[in-house]
Amino acid sequence: MLNIISIWSNYIFMIMCAIYAISCFTVFLPSSPERQVKRMNRQEFFMFVFHFICYVVLFCKTLDVRVIALYFMQAVFFKLLIFIYGHLYADSSRIMMNHTCFLLLIGFVMLTRLSFDQAVKQFMIVVCCSLGALVVPFIVKKAYWLKRLRWVYGIGGLLLLSTVFIIGTTKNGSTNWISYGSFALQPSEFVKIAFVFFIAAMLDSKADFRRVLITTVFAACHVMVLILEKDLGGALLYFVVYVFMCYAATGRLVYLVGGFAGGAVAARLAYHLFSHVRVRFAAWRDPWSIIESRGYQITQSLFAIGTGGWFGMGLTQGRPEDIPVVSSDFIFAAIAEELGVFFAICLIMIYLGVFIHFLKIALDVEERFYKLVAYGFSICFILQVFLTIGGVTKFIPSTGVTLPLISYGGSSAASTLIIFAIMQGVFMIAYQEDEENE
């Protein structure tokens, strides 16, 4: 009986996710404000129906009243968050708010399915961070001095990143965590915000050659520290964000081409110098020959995606728990297995929708500093999505990056929520500028 419910609900999920994904792009079409509001309301409606059906299936599987309690808490939280945002920041982006909630919600559903305790913990963290992040758009809007703090971002970020050498702990092969008791934090998740601010502030005005050089040296230091921490995904992320921002700020193709050429050389060097790079690469090239050791995780992930097929096994009907670290780095495989590859592709489209929205903000905002900040975050965000999904599906070697807003992990969720809040702030600045112009 249960599997019939989950299989049928899967078809509903797919249709809803497809419509939602399409709406991610249609919102950019020119239309009357009334229609736009109607679209937003429909998105929100889909979101809550999706959330409801998922939790019905989850409850049928577990028959645990705590699941119902969690559902109501989450539903109230989302409703409240949308309400508060709408009133506190009347001119904030409702599309972005919807996306934030929808992605968070998919994450909550998958985590509840994988591990109830993790889901509760993640929910708590998200509640705290979202409330904390409420002030962020205000600060971004008001604090004109933000762009003057470039050395604070640069040096502070680098120092924070280096703390792991002193009080770091190793998780999943990377030494990129600091912990006090039961509280663990991944500095690189937060430093990337400072990093984007740093580059934007450096290249904001007076972007002469000397400035570019200094920025490059600092960026290289960040990347080096991350490589030494064995945080390959982080290193790659920082590197690409830097190269792209540098190109956008200077308009010189040489930074883009040179950056990638340098990156290729560095990648080769890293391959020869670090065994963990070779291991990751070998696990990507032929995981089947080392299936019992290094290739285990990626092959389990492929089994999950392959077994799920286009339409998925149905929520709670798969075996995603076979994949190591499924709730953080490999959560995409669990989604593909249970909700289907079609749903997973729709999810990718939603992420692309967020990216395009971010990019549109970057294009529309007049002030150069915010333009670069918005651009940096949009690249950072979409690249992170690409690295996780590419790694999980064996499109590229696995780099151990989390899926923004969906993966389990407090640092990742917190930093992504802050980025979204900053983008809301930038969105309002862009919007204000328009008003002033009018």
Place this chain on the structure above:
Amino acid sequence: MNKNRVEKMENIFVPKSGQRLKTNRYMLFTCIFVLLLFAGLIAYLTYFTIYEASAVITSPYNKRTAALKESVTRGSIVSADGEILAETKKDDEGNEYRYYPYEHVFAHVVGYDSHGKGGLESACNYEMMTSHESLSAQFKHGLTGTKKSGDTICTTLDTRLQEKASDLLSGHRGSIIAIEPKTGKVRAMVSRPDFDPNLLDEEWEDINSEGSSVLLNRAVQGMYPPGSTYKLLTALEYIEENPGTYSDFTYKCKGETIVNSVRIRCYGDVEHGKENLTSAFAHSCNTAFVTIGCGLKLKRFIDLNQRCLFDDKILFDLPVKKSRLGLGPSSKGSDIPQAVIGQGNTLITPFHNALIMCAIANDGILMKPILTDHIESVDGHVVSTTETEKYKKLSHPSDAIILQKLLRAVVTKGTGRALDTEEYTVAGKTGTAENGKEEDHSWFVGYSNVDNPDLVVCVLVENGGAGSEVAAPMAAEIFDAYYENDLDEKYLKPENQGEK
């Protein structure tokens, strides 16, 4: 000049400013890059789901198929003559276990369902765990909570040939393979030493211990020097290089010769005297073939070997080890004499050797070898049928026909006289492969019914001695078993099953 260059450098590196700096345009440009990456990712994911997923998930490491055990009873494996080779039974306490009625006879080819799985039990794992029972039956299972029955794998194997082959190799180490060259259907595949899959749990430690090769399916995984059976390819190359004049070849064998400073002897130090190509091949004259072989064009010859699947992955239901050619473009002259008579570094699997013979018997066309004839649901409805299809063209038809005549002469006049009978006609090649200090490996590869080939048989007996004395008589018994029973007319056809 210098100043100019500096200016140019500045033009490249110094950030643009003012009106020339079109940041929005750069941003959109990089956006295309991002979208391309994602287009690639989605295309890959789609490709994976459509084409790769079904093969990937059959891996024994995928515990998801193991999870199917809770809702599906593993299907059976049956032979082409309708006998059960593997089935799931229940013990007194209602626990399921796998039962193999033929015990050790099909050990390697049918395989086992535990300890990582092997043979067809591994290759068709997913199919046997999938049920295509009628909807009403599935509905009934759903209501009563009983298990669905997995599909049945109908193999091409014949119990009578398989039993015969297994008996023949009893006490030996080696392999016997029987394939129908026109269809590629594998009728028998035996590897010795073997084991009883019913007792695998009890005997696992002994069987799997280091140094034991009991689990090795010698037919597809054993690598042996091909010995004189390889002269077939040497002859083929010679015929291809000398299309008009190969029949004029003459040679006077003195039992020994030195070519490229390598001393080559004929087997048993026999002097064959004056020979042409047919008699040199029939008597498996080493000195004549070394002389032929050393006159061949090395690059061409290597190409021919690659065309004949050396250093190539052979696609089959069971994993086949790549045969290794001992020659390369950089081989020294002194490597060639040994290589052209199947010694030296060249190693071949018995299965590969059988496939070469299949192609020659079938006028140069190799049919795709198959083990699963069709798959049917437990209520007899055919789910899928393996089509017989062309795998590769190994030689020109006219060259294959010339080789067929050479192979026939081996049986009528040469080393294969053990197979010369009135009942049916055989053509084939013996081989006695030197094996370091150990006793020679004994080979026979050939096919029966010269005019209209029915069956290819390949026999390999490790350390068996002369091919003409050990392997050839064994092959004769397989052919006897095939024709005495009129086997080819008795195979169950999927169509008949479907009508029931």
